[in-house]
Amino acid sequence: MRVLVTGGAGFFGSHTVSVLLDAGHDVLVLDSLVSSTTVPLERVAELAGATFGGSRLRFHRADVREPTSYREAVVAFGPDAVVHFAGLKSPTESLADPAFYYTVNVAGTATVVQAAGAAGARAFLFSSSATVYGDEAPVPVGEDAAVAPVTPYGHSKLMAEQVLRHMHEAGRHMGVAVPRYFNPSGRSPRVVSGRIRRAFPPT
Numbered sequence: 001m002r003v004l005v006t007g008g009a010g011f012f013g014s015h016t017v018s019v020l021l022d023a024g025h026d027v028l029v030l031d032s033l034v035s036s037t038t039v040p041l042e043r044v045a046e047l048a049g050a051t052f053g054g055s056r057l058r059f060h061r062a063d064v065r066e067p068t069s070y071r072e073a074v075v076a077f078g079p080d081a082v083v084h085f086a087g088l089k090s091p092t093e094s095l096a097d098p099a100f101y102y103t104v105n106v107a108g109t110a111t112v113v114q115a116a117g118a119a120g121a122r123a124f125l126f127s128s129s130a131t132v133y134g135d136e137a138p139v140p141v142g143e144d145a146a147v148a149p150v151t152p153y154g155h156s157k158l159m160a161e162q163v164l165r166h167m168h169e170a171g172r173h174m175g176v177a178v179p180r181y182f183n184p185s186g187r188s189p190r191v192v193s194g195r196i197r198r199a200f201p202p203t
């Protein structure tokens with residue numbers, strides 16, 4: 001399968017690319033590198049026996065705030081599936097610059113899903129966040145808990161979900177999945193063999 005991973009140079013993205021390559025998929029990463037570098041992807045390619053920039057792991061620097069060039073890159077690749085991680089993730093920063101968060105996380109998600117539709121992708125996974133539940137949800141928080149985001153970041157995630165819901169209802173050409181996970185923790189199984197230290201060196 002051909003899989004586009006937006007924000008694929010980031011934390012979740014690079015781990016996901018690693019799993020996708022191991023499963024035999026061909027991957028394109030689109031990332032502006034605003035908060036990452038290509039180093040993790042170069043190591044991930046090495047671990048998978050692939051070449052960074054080769055046919056199994058392509059990379060193109062692209063910003064979700066530039067819809068025309070972004071769409072061109074997506075359509076040229078023609079993904080079967082899209083995993084959308086590109087975005088901003090600091091609740092504190094979002095309080096200081098809400099418009100930045102709405103532009104990247106909401107308008108940016110609209111750009112990505114439109115491009116995915118134009119490219120004929122059949123599956124779309126959006127990395128949402130448990131921040132959509134706010135601070136008052138009873139613990140443990142169930143998926144059906146009421147949403148009550150507190151920060152612009154949380155609101156931007158919920159709004160991006162709505163964009164995807166409405167796009168799906170309008171077209172129904174693409175399956176959409178939206179995990180709302182909490183902060184990740186734990187290690188890749190590769191740590192056991194020590195290989196992950198080469199893939200994701202401390203900075």
Ligand SMILES: NC(=O)c1ccc[n+]([C@@H]2O[C@H](COP(=O)([O-])OP(=O)(O)OC[C@H]3O[C@@H](n4cnc5c(N)ncnc54)[C@H](O)[C@@H]3O)[C@@H](O)[C@H]2O)c1
Nearest residue numbers: 007010011012032033034035036063064086087089127183
């Ligand atoms: N890390 C967490 O605890 C957590 C929890 C829940 C949800 N999420 C969500 O998962 C996603 C990925 O999180 P992460 O921890 O891997 O973050 P990350 O910052 O490591 O990765 C995000 C990637 O997106 C890229 N990016 C940012 N703005 C961009 C833009 N305008 N155009 C193109 N690329 C851009 C960055 O360069 C980076 O490589 C985010 O959307 C975040 O909101 C993260």
